[in-house]
Amino acid sequence: MTPVTPSSWIAVCAARDLKRTPRRFVIAGQAVVVFRSGRDIAVFADICPHRLAPLSEGRVIDGGIECPYHGWQFDGTGLCRMIPGAVGPVPRVRLAPMAVCEHDDLIFVSLTPTEAPPYSGRLSGAGNVSALVESRVQSTLIDVAENILDASHTHFTHKGLLRGLSARRHRVRVDITGGLGWVEARYEGEPRQEGLISRLLEGGRGISIGRFMAPGIAEIEFWGPQRLNLVTTFHLRQEVDGQVAGLGILSGPTEYGLGYVKAAIFKPLFAVALAQDRHILQAASGNRKVFGDPKPVIGPLDILRSSIEAILKGELPPVTHQPVRMIMEL
């Protein structure tokens, strides 16, 4: 059971990649400019109130930002401090600051004020090791989230990497539950997967859980018989140009340093898996355009699609009142 309330925090980039150069991101259809302002981080709508130029094309000066068009300067709180060439007092013009924070080595932005911190995977923080991967794909957020959580594509798209080379499958019991802003599928009865990644990283397998959470988190937990071995948490963000940006965190127990080795091995292998997914998602999304946006068929194993769809619309997923239990072969 996942105790989450829908969050409005959206991850935009790795903390290490945010410096004094302003960066533009699109979140929930809005463009924002983000930059480091002294010890703080500043976020505003990426539009100058004067003639609407994108502030992200300007530069950071004294912890504030200078518009690239006529050089108006706004300080880190958004107040206009200087209009080059104007004599006399500066008229009162202000950019509205937005909520921003650094959390789990990522920068999160929220368009609405919020008190609660962003979501952390269960293995973040002390005693654990994590690695960050970034990915970008021409697709939709729902298709990418479903892809990450879709256990049935791994036999084909990731043959040998996540799954073994044989076509042998195992009967697995799946329990699907959900609530406001979340849905999860819990897989029980599956032996450890025979692919390279699983054999190297996972240890013994007990259960695995795939979950989706608002506003765009797709996460998988791999539990061994005793404990949680591995978590992959993907923060997804829909860009305006039909791209989905993903920031993925792999985390696991430190295990006297072994965790670091695993994280180092994981990154390149995971990059291969991501490239395989990117290829198939982009091919499908290109086909969608060629064929005039046909409606996809929901198959018997597409167990999370309708719930993800509902959550993205701010609705309760269908499994909220009626949890589903089913058997499938994986």
Ligand code: FES
């Ligand atoms: S458009 Fe920004 S200063 Fe004129």
Ligand SMILES: [Fe+2]
């Ligand atoms: Fe995949």
